[in-house]
Amino acid sequence: MDKLSHIEGSIVAIPVNDIDTDQIIPARFLKVTDKAGLGKAAFCDWRYLEDGETPNPKFILNNAAYQEASVLVAGDNFGCGSSREHAPWALMGAGFKAVISTDFADIFRNNALKNGLLPIIVDRDTQQQLFSLAEEDPSTSVRVDVEAQTLTLPDGRAVDFPLDGFSKYCLLNGVDQLGYLLALDEETQRFEARNPQRVVTTA
Amino acid sequence: MTANGNPRTLFEKIWGAHTVRDQSDDTPAVLYIDLHLVHEVTSPQAFSTLRERGLAVRRPDLTIGTMDHSTPTTPRNELGIIPVADALAAKQLDVFSKNCDDYGIPMYALGGEHQGIVHVIGPEKGLTQPGMTIVCGDSHTSTHGAFGALAFGIGTSEVGHVLATQTLLQNKPKTMAVNVEGRLGDGVTAKDIILAIIAKIGIGGGTGHVFEYRGEAIRGLSMEGRMTVCNMSIEGGARAGMVAPDDSAFEYISGRRHAPSGADWDAAVKRWRELPTDDGAIFDQEITIRADELSPMITYGTNPGMGMPISAAVPMPDDEADYNKKTALEKALNYMELAPGQKLLGKTIDVVFIGSCTNSRISDLRQAADFLRGRKVADGVRMMVVPGSQPVKRQAESEGLDEIFRAAGAEWREAGCSMCIAMNGDQLQPGQYAVSTSNRNFEGRQGKGGRTFLASPLTAVASAIAGVVADPRAMMSSTL
Numbered sequence: 001m002d003k004l005s006h007i008e009g010s011i012v013a014i015p016v017n018d019i020d021t022d023q024i025i026p027a028r029f030l031k032v033t034d035k036a037g038l039g040k041a042a043f044c045d046w047r048y049l050e051d052g053e054t055p056n057p058k059f060i061l062n063n064a065a066y067q068e069a070s071v072l073v074a075g076d077n078f079g080c081g082s083s084r085e086h087a088p089w090a091l092m093g094a095g096f097k098a099v100i101s102t103d104f105a106d107i108f109r110n111n112a113l114k115n116g117l118l119p120i121i122v123d124r125d126t127q128q129q130l131f132s133l134a135e136e137d138p139s140t141s142v143r144v145d146v147e148a149q150t151l152t153l154p155d156g157r158a159v160d161f162p163l164d165g166f167s168k169y170c171l172l173n174g175v176d177q178l179g180y181l182l183a184l185d186e187e188t189q190r191f192e193a194r195n196p197q198r199v200v201t202t203a
Numbered sequence: 204m205t206a207n208g209n210p211r212t213l214f215e216k217i218w219g220a221h222t223v224r225d226q227s228d229d230t231p232a233v234l235y236i237d238l239h240l241v242h243e244v245t246s247p248q249a250f251s252t253l254r255e256r257g258l259a260v261r262r263p264d265l266t267i268g269t270m271d272h273s274t275p276t277t278p279r280n281e282l283g284i285i286p287v288a289d290a291l292a293a294k295q296l297d298v299f300s301k302n303c304d305d306y307g308i309p310m311y312a313l314g315g316e317h318q319g320i321v322h323v324i325g326p327e328k329g330l331t332q333p334g335m336t337i338v339c340g341d342s343h344t345s346t347h348g349a350f351g352a353l354a355f356g357i358g359t360s361e362v363g364h365v366l367a368t369q370t371l372l373q374n375k376p377k378t379m380a381v382n383v384e385g386r387l388g389d390g391v392t393a394k395d396i397i398l399a400i401i402a403k404i405g406i407g408g409g410t411g412h413v414f415e416y417r418g419e420a421i422r423g424l425s426m427e428g429r430m431t432v433c434n435m436s437i438e439g440g441a442r443a444g445m446v447a448p449d450d451s452a453f454e455y456i457s458g459r460r461h462a463p464s465g466a467d468w469d470a471a472v473k474r475w476r477e478l479p480t481d482d483g484a485i486f487d488q489e490i491t492i493r494a495d496e497l498s499p500m501i502t503y504g505t506n507p508g509m510g511m512p513i514s515a516a517v518p519m520p521d522d523e524a525d526y527n528k529k530t531a532l533e534k535a536l537n538y539m540e541l542a543p544g545q546k547l548l549g550k551t552i553d554v555v556f557i558g559s560c561t562n563s564r565i566s567d568l569r570q571a572a573d574f575l576r577g578r579k580v581a582d583g584v585r586m587m588v589v590p591g592s593q594p595v596k597r598q599a600e601s602e603g604l605d606e607i608f609r610a611a612g613a614e615w616r617e618a619g620c621s622m623c624i625a626m627n628g629d630q631l632q633p634g635q636y637a638v639s640t641s642n643r644n645f646e647g648r649q650g651k652g653g654r655t656f657l658a659s660p661l662t663a664v665a666s667a668i669a670g671v672v673a674d675p676r677a678m679m680s681s682t683l
Contacts, residue, residue, distance in 0.1 A: 017531040018406050018506050022645040027624045031273050031291035033247035033298045045647045050633065052651075075527055077407035080440065080506070081645060083342040084245065085358035106376075106410055106442050107342060111358035164374060166230045176360070178252070181368040184224065184233060188370055191223045191235050198237045199330050199461045201267040201309050 003174035007144040009070030013134035020081035039093025065138035079108025210481035237335040243299035245340030249363035260306040268310035276616035319592020322346040322560040329459025333448035333475040345436040349429035351448030377487035383420040385495035390676035393428035394659035398500035406508035409441030420494035438507035447479035504535035554637040555667040559623035562640035563591030572604040581670030586613035
């Protein structure tokens with residue numbers, strides 16, 4: 001995972017509540033065995049017309065003015081539904097570094113943080129302000145400081161957002177969590193010695 | 204069982220018994236995982252990570268694989284093999300097979316004796332037991348909570364963590380008691396309970412929480428009914444849902460392939476009896492619904508929270524005060540091509556799907572077949588019945604259920620996730636309407652442009668017979 005300490009980028013808004021992972025990446029794209037190339041499948045069924053290839057001119061991500069956007073502003077409860085980590089892979093493949101919403105589904109948030117895609121929780125007023133700004137001016141950009149946990153709006157207002165300390169450490173240092181767990185091997189062994197296994201799948 | 208004399212919930216007992224390292228200000232808890240279920244779709248990149256880092260699977264003996272998501276449910280060929288026509292799916296299944304072989308993980312291959320949906324085979328094999336921690340790269344892992352296990356879905360990075368270390372980093376969730384009081388009326392089932400709960404709390408209402416389903420109606424459900432309820436916890440935003448283990452759970456587990464036996468069984472039951480929530484334990488939140496006030500439920504929108512009693516009218520966006528919710532409802536009705544205030548009863552349908560990890564177990568199939576016996580699927584309706592596993596399929600065939608389905612004009616297929624996730628070619632065509640016993644009605648979930656009404660197996664069968672959305676209670680007097 002790459003280090004992530006600051007993001008400065010323009011925003012694009014999809015002001016839709018409850019955007020589920022089937023919209024972020026439909027299941028038919030999950031027949032892959034790697035993470036590459038999923039960006040083109042992001043929001044596929046909203047992004048393309050019925051032939052699956054022609055860009056839908058009404059969909060905001062196809063608007064030429066928003067092609068450089070790296071921060072997605074979404075409706076409430078973003079990322080609900082399935083556990084597919086293909087969702088953050090697809091969003092990152094499509095160029096996003098952060099998603100802003102009032103709330104994120106638990107599994108999506110976990111998956112995003114493990115890949116360096118920053119889920120930013122803001123209050124309803126800030127979300128609505130960002131929706132308006134994005135619509136009025138596609139060049140609207142925001143700044144994110146991971147260390148300070150602040151999102152700075154174009155008017156200079158800095159909004160705090162929550163981020164657990166461990167995820168923050170991992171983002172700032174570009175380390176993933178597997179290394180931490182591997183280093184706990186002795187503790188895990190002691191746990192196993194104290195607790196008999198419940199089932200033996202190989203039996 | 205109390206620690207320091209404090210009454211604890213079922214969740215807190217299991218959590219406490221599985222922390223390798225407690226949560227601190229700087230780090231989440233490290234949780235030990237008793238059982239890891241893997242399937243072909245969310246595991247390949249995790250195995251790649253192991254290879255890149257030269258890591259082994261720490262506990263293949265606590266891991267089991269099955270093929271389910273991208274597998275065809277079409278008939279076997281003359282060699283008894285289920286052919287995989289989709290080259291991408293075939294490659295993914297091959298990679299999964301090789302990964303399980305290379306790392307010594309037992310795996311149920313497509314069409315084999317034990318293969319099936321991952322959340323059907325766990326309980327079926329007696330692998331799912333009270334008090335365990337169970338994870339899988341699939342959000343419906345909450346199903347296993349029906350046995351009083353702490354079971355939840357994880358992403359592929361976490362699949363890698365568990366493969367390599369048998370542990371996970373987890374922030375402790377909050378708890379919500381979901382009380383379902385009173386008794387269900389005729390024609391109202393476990394599926395209707397969970398659809399009513401999600402309609403009440405909304406699709407994000409349980410975010411950050413673990414549900415414990417309690418009350419007379421939950422105690423009165425069969426284990427398979429409890430699985431249906433727990434299965435859809437994630438549709439209310441909760442990663443896990445649980446029911447306190449009781450004699451119903453113990454009877455279900457007893458004698459299954461991986462269940463303890465002899466003195467081990469007695470010791471296990473003794474341990475399991477200490478798991479239920481202590482009197483006086485405090486939940487972070489609590490909600491209550493009345494089972495005796497429930498009707499068969501159906502969804503009208505594009506998420507499982509958009510549900511209502513089957514005879515109700517589709518809500519009006521203008522009645523919604525919250526702007527975000529109003530636009531969400533408008534968008535949903537636009538996709539579904541439904542009018543505000545419209546009733547769904549009598550709405551023409553194209554497809555009925557009986558299956559998925561929510562409703563594909565033998566009791567679901569028995570209920571569906573009993574209702575369908577001597578009746579016909581309406582002209583113009585395609586009805587698919589997809590058993591949850593090969594053992595469920597064999598059991599149903601031994602009882603002649605397949606003959607009832609076929610005689611009525613329904614398709615009787617091989618086991619798998621099928622049209623719930625529509626990865627395998629089993630899918631709706633654009634514009635079609637389906638009554639489905641699965642768990643998600645998201646846009647395009649069952650096929651691009653397809654529209655899903657989620658409902659119970661009884662409602663699905665009633666609708667298949669009528670050719671329109673139908674209330675099963677109106678047809679039941681002649682069958683019950």
